[in-house]
Amino acid sequence: MLRAVSPQEASDLIRLGAVDVVDVRDPDEFATGHLPRARNVPLGLLKADPKGKLPRDNVLLVCAKGVRSQTAAGVAEEIGLRELFHLAGGTNAWLAAGLPLEGVPRPKELAAAAPGVPDTADDSCALPEPQLDAVVGQNLKELRNQRGLSLDQVARLTGLSRSVLGQIELGKAPSSVGVVWRIAQAFGVHFSALLATQERAANTVLRAADAKRLIGPDGRFSSRALYPFSEKPQAEFYELYLGPHSREDAQAHAPGTRENLIVTSGRLELTCGGEKWELGEGDAIVFTADKPHSYFNPTKDECWMYLVMTYAR
Numbered sequence: 297m298l299r300a301v302s303p304q305e306a307s308d309l310i311r312l313g314a315v316d317v318v319d320v321r322d323p324d325e326f327a328t329g330h331l332p333r334a335r336n337v338p339l340g341l342l343k344a345d346p347k348g349k350l351p352r353d354n355v356l357l358v359c360a361k362g363v364r365s366q367t368a369a370g371v372a373e374e375i376g377l378r379e380l381f382h383l384a385g386g387t388n389a390w391l392a393a394g395l396p397l398e399g400v401p402r403p404k405e406l407a408a409a410a411p412g413v414p415d416t417a418d419d420s421c422a423l424p425e426p427q428l429d430a431v432v433g434q435n436l437k438e439l440r441n442q443r444g445l446s447l448d449q450v451a452r453l454t455g456l457s458r459s460v461l462g463q464i465e466l467g468k469a470p471s472s473v474g475v476v477w478r479i480a481q482a483f484g485v486h487f488s489a490l491l492a493t494q495e496r497a498a499n500t501v502l503r504a505a506d507a508k509r510l511i512g513p514d515g516r517f518s519s520r521a522l523y524p525f526s527e528k529p530q531a532e533f534y535e536l537y538l539g540p541h542s543r544e545d546a547q548a549h550a551p552g553t554r555e556n557l558i559v560t561s562g563r564l565e566l567t568c569g570g571e572k573w574e575l576g577e578g579d580a581i582v583f584t585a586d587k588p589h590s591y592f593n594p595t596k597d598e599c600w601m602y603l604v605m606t607y608a609r
Contacts, residue, residue, distance in 0.1 A: 318350070346374070362515025369382050539598060547588055550607055555582070557602070564599050
């Protein structure tokens with residue numbers, strides 16, 4: 297059974313010597329620092345020889361943000377391993393928890409190092425390290441200043457701690473989908489208002505290699521905006537990912553908000569306002585999303601969706 301663990305839980309497992317720590321990042325990423333006792337098995341090599349690279353059970357899988365480690369866990373499950381853990385949020389979450397990495401290069405080595413490789417499961421599931429955290433932070437700060445609110449006041453409105461909000465404003469804390477929704481609802485603005493930049497472009501190609509995603513705390517859900525952040529569109533268009541046996545709960549949106557969703561891969565169970573729908577590949581639904589709703593992937597396969605969101609005028 298795969299279980300997502302927090303940085304502290306992972307640290308305890310490592311300290312007790314209870315797990316084989318397998319870092320599935322690329323070697324140049326691994327060389328910038330890694331968890332204690334970790335061995336480096338890049339995801340491509342693990343896929344090519346899973347039984348050789350994962351000879352025993354009780355494996356803790358690690359990557360940068362928790363995306364590739366889930367993909368690796370799926371490979372491990374296919375060869376019969378059952379005691380599996382993955383570090384929720386990856387090495388980013390580990391560092392955010394104040395835990396040290398081993399093998400961190402000295403300053404001179406860092407200066408000579410090549411840029412890090414994005415946290416991608418593979419070429420067909422590219423989830424690069426985004427610049428989005430800084431954008432969300434800047435927009436939060438501007439909204440707060442416009443309303444004349446302190447961080448303590450925003451903390452009370454959102455239910456997030458003052459320290460977390462401060463780190464988000466500085467662009468030093470990753471912003472999950474749920475966090476952005478809570479901030480947007482507290483300020484009474486659309487989700488896209490937290491993602492917008494000041495630049496404007498008439499025609500924009502959104503390259504997959506440059507994709508910016510909001511990723512859930514455990515790495516099992518992600519959302520990619522398919523519109524330029526410099527614009528505030530009349531309808532918002534997203535690509536959504538939901539990991540195997542994963543659930544994402546969404547808060548109620550503004551009254552009259554509608555979601556038009558199509559499943560392009562896998563299966564989905566959608567619940568809203570006491571109703572439940574089961575959707576397979578190619579199935580679509582339009583529903584009013586001004587009530588709490590949830591997305592659940594009941595299978596061992598990934599689920600991919602496209603979502604168009606419109607707000608009542």
